[in-house]
Amino acid sequence: MIKAILVFNNHGKPRLSKFYQYFNEEMQQQIIKETFQLVSKRDDNVCNFLEGGSLIGGADYKLIYRHYATLYFVFCVDSSESELGILDLIQVFVETLDKCFENVCELDLIFHVDKVHYILNELVMGGMVLETNMTEIITRIDDQNKLEKQETWLRVTFGYSQSSKIHSKGEDFSQQRTSSKI
Structure with a gap:
């Protein structure tokens, strides 16, 4: 099951965050910060999967991410999810954004947040994949x-x-x- 979907830029500024498990706002901010620190330190030539941070569940959870231009797309999932399936889901999400916004960029995520959430809700609802x-x-x-x-x-x-x-x-x-x- 997907626990959270996070999109942030190269400087760690969140551009989209959707949690499918309850965390208070302060904890969400800490999770975003910790996730950015874990993902941004990694080289581009290493695997796109890593153990979840201590705040989101540690070894029981995985962070699966893709880095496109100035944005990181990170899915926090439990151990029952397929890593390659989630990588494919990230690819579908980004390609869909690209088609909807005609060459999507970071500003599209900022100024069209309602459309981005609508697209995401077509893909994932309640932590479960709906459509690929x-x-x-x-x-x-x-x-x-x-x-x-x-x-x-x-x-x-x-x-x-x-x-x-x-x-x-x-x-x-x-x-x-x-x-x-x-």
């Missing part, structure tokens, strides 16, 4: 984008917004008060 077929994932994302465009079109076409609805009610109320005084 990139075509299927892209189809779901395209469906979501179409729904968002339709919603935007409806808002623009009908002039609907929550603030204008509240404001118009306030105007109606003030008009009613003035007319009742006369």
